[in-house]
Amino acid sequence: MEVVGKKFSVRFDVQTATISFNGILDVRGKEGYQPIVALFDAVVERQPELITLDVRQLEFLNSSGIATIGSGLVIKVRNNGHIRLSICCSDKYPWQRRSMKGICKLMPGIELRFD
Amino acid sequence: MGDKSIIYGDFSEAPSRSEVQIVRFTAFAQDSDQFWENGSLSAFYISNFWETYFRSLKQYTRADIRDSVRYIAAELIGNAVKYSAIPEVSIKITFNLNTPEFRIFAINKVESAKAEAYKNFIERLLTGNPEKMYIDQMEKNAADRNWQSSIGFLTIMLDYDCQLAWKFKSDDDVNTLTTTTMVCLPITGKYLSNSGEPGNGSCWQKV
Numbered sequence: 543m544e545v546v547g548k549k550f551s552v553r554f555d556v557q558t559a560t561i562s563f564n565g566i567l568d569v570r571g572k573e574g575y576q577p578i579v580a581l582f583d584a585v586v587e588r589q590p591e592l593i594t595l596d597v598r599q600l601e602f603l604n605s606s607g608i609a610t611i612g613s614g615l616v617i618k619v620r621n622n623g624h625i626r627l628s629i630c631c632s633d634k635y636p637w638q639r640r641s642m643k644g645i646c647k648l649m650p651g652i653e654l655r656f657d
Numbered sequence: 658m659g660d661k662s663i664i665y666g667d668f669s670e671a672p673s674r675s676e677v678q679i680v681r682f683t684a685f686a687q688d689s690d691q692f693w694e695n696g697s698l699s700a701f702y703i704s705n706f707w708e709t710y711f712r713s714l715k716q717y718t719r720a721d722i723r724d725s726v727r728y729i730a731a732e733l734i735g736n737a738v739k740y741s742a743i744p745e746v747s748i749k750i751t752f753n754l755n756t757p758e759f760r761i762f763a764i765n766k767v768e769s770a771k772a773e774a775y776k777n778f779i780e781r782l783l784t785g786n787p788e789k790m791y792i793d794q795m796e797k798n799a800a801d802r803n804w805q806s807s808i809g810f811l812t813i814m815l816d817y818d819c820q821l822a823w824k825f826k827s828d829d830d831v832n833t834l835t836t837t838t839m840v841c842l843p844i845t846g847k848y849l850s851n852s853g854e855p856g857n858g859s860c861w862q863k864v
Contacts, residue, residue: 568735571805579802604732609808612799613799643815
């Protein structure tokens with residue numbers, strides 16, 4: 543499963559249950575993020591034990607993207623109750639440490655890792 | 658001018674002297690997708706421009722300043738693009754060595770009819786608990802399956818430790834108001850890359 547835009551890609555690897563973000567994600571809210579939300583829905587429906595969100599190669603994410611990850615994935619996983627969530631970040635892009643601080647407050651027990 | 662302006666928060670005007678007013682950028686286009694893309698490129702340009710003037714210290718690294726400026730500029734431009742009465746926005750960046758603040762101003766016109774809802778939102782933002790508002794908005798988005806952010810200003814306050822303020826000024830045209838959004842980042846003169854001495858402003862003459 544993947545969503546590819548002009549400046550970004552979002553891919554789901556079934557074997558590792560990893561959603562990987564690449565590039566610059568600054569599309570407009572609501573409609574722009576709908577395909578990514580559909581991918582999140584499909585991933586959660588598979589009910590893996592652990593979902594890994596890998597944003598290490600994501601150079602930029604706007605507030606609609608933060609809202610999409612927070613509301614469209616993290617809260618959905620939390621409400622499911624049977625899936626753990628791990629987020630892989632990189633200090634190469636300092637925004638990741640800042641933005642993930644808020645996202646982690648949405649679900650207790652998120653594993654947050656930095657390279 | 659004073660009696661025609663409404664201020665929210667601790668607003669102060671952008672300095673007009675050239676050595677303080679560093680960048681003024683205006684983006685405009687007919688096509689909204691192109692306008693959006695221009696806004697994104699503008700934020701990228703502004704952040705890379707500013708990164709070169711600073712050095713890494715404990716609280717902020719140069720990369721962090723770059724990412725912070727890019728995020729904030731993109732949010733301000735994005736808001737202006739979404740809500741402007743006419744497709745034009747000015748971004749004014751100031752770094753005043755006499756005040757401990759790096760400030761970003763976004764100036765655009767909004768329709769008078771839509772301004773009240775915007776003012777109400779700002780009042781809630783300035784009087785409420787931002788952390789609770791952030792979580793409540795995320796929960797609401799999830800419940801409504803609405804991926805329109807509504808957390809842009811909140812993330813600027815919470816994630817980037819910024820102060821926000823606004824000015825609404827009446828236009829000659831009664832159908833529009835000129836709004837100025839001000840964001841203060843806690844970046845001081847000690848971060849300047851050209852000198853270890855805070856207050857040495859020689860780099861500004863290059864701009």
